[in-house]
Amino acid sequence: xxxxxxxxxxxxxxxxxxxxxxxxxxxxxxxxxxxxxxxxxxxxxxxxxxxxxxxxxxxxxxxxxxxxxxxxxxxxxxxxxxxxxxxxxxxxxxxxxxxxxxxxxxxxxxxxxxxxxxxxxxxxxxxxxxxxxxxxxxxxxxxxxxxxxxxxxxxxxxxxxxxxxxxxxxxxxxxxxxxxxxxxxxxxxxxxxxxxxxxxxxxxxxxxxx
Numbered sequence: 001x002x003x004x005x006x007x008x009x010x011x012x013x014x015x016x017x018x019x020x021x022x023x024x025x026x027x028x029x030x031x032x033x034x035x036x037x038x039x040x041x042x043x044x045x046x047x048x049x050x051x052x053x054x055x056x057x058x059x060x061x062x063x064x065x066x067x068x069x070x071x072x073x074x075x076x077x078x079x080x081x082x083x084x085x086x087x088x089x090x091x092x093x094x095x096x097x098x099x100x101x102x103x104x105x106x107x108x109x110x111x112x113x114x115x116x117x118x119x120x121x122x123x124x125x126x127x128x129x130x131x132x133x134x135x136x137x138x139x140x141x142x143x144x145x146x147x148x149x150x151x152x153x154x155x156x157x158x159x160x161x162x163x164x165x166x167x168x169x170x171x172x173x174x175x176x177x178x179x180x181x182x183x184x185x186x187x188x189x190x191x192x193x194x195x196x197x198x199x200x201x202x203x204x205x206x207x208x209x210x
Contacts, residue, residue: 013177136161
């Protein structure tokens with residue numbers, strides 16, 4: 001399953017971080033994101049009834065998207081997300097127990113790292129994708145330094161402070177992809193507003209391909 005998820009991410013490596021999403025608006029927002037080109041959606045577990053949103057998105061979007069949860073901090077939470085049909089486990093930190101549990105249940109592991117020590121510990125535990133978090137503190141220079149010591153084919157996402165205007169500089173520093181939160185979705189936004197912002201990110205990403 002993880003190979004198919006990685007293929008989906010590689011096609012458009014933009015993860016929509018939907019912090020604060022409610023189950024009532026989940027499907028509408030999800031469809032708007034898919035309409036704009038996004039195919040990977042994350043519902044952080046500190047959102048209202050997040051597992052319900054994950055389940056609803058999976059049921060509505062099916063194989064058209066990859067849906068998972070963020071802010072996953074314990075192995076128990078990993079199991080809860082997978083029980084809700086979540087496919088990807090994203091964390092702000094690199095907890096080896098969480099990573100190992102994610103791999104054991106067949107989901108994709110994307111932990112947050114900030115240093116080379118954390119990055120290599122996460123990879124040793126089985127992480128498939130790393131996210132530099134918070135990337136706005138590290139900056140493109142910090143990402144470039146981390147990229148220099150990682151395996152050349154290692155997927156490394158920038159998460160935090162990414163906008164359509166600065167996406168190109170992050171790509172130039174070696175970012176494989178991006179997790180996008182507040183610049184894409186905030187509670188109270190309409191699905192149309194989210195879709196419009198999503199299209200701006202897809203346009204910015206496409207401009208880096210050439």
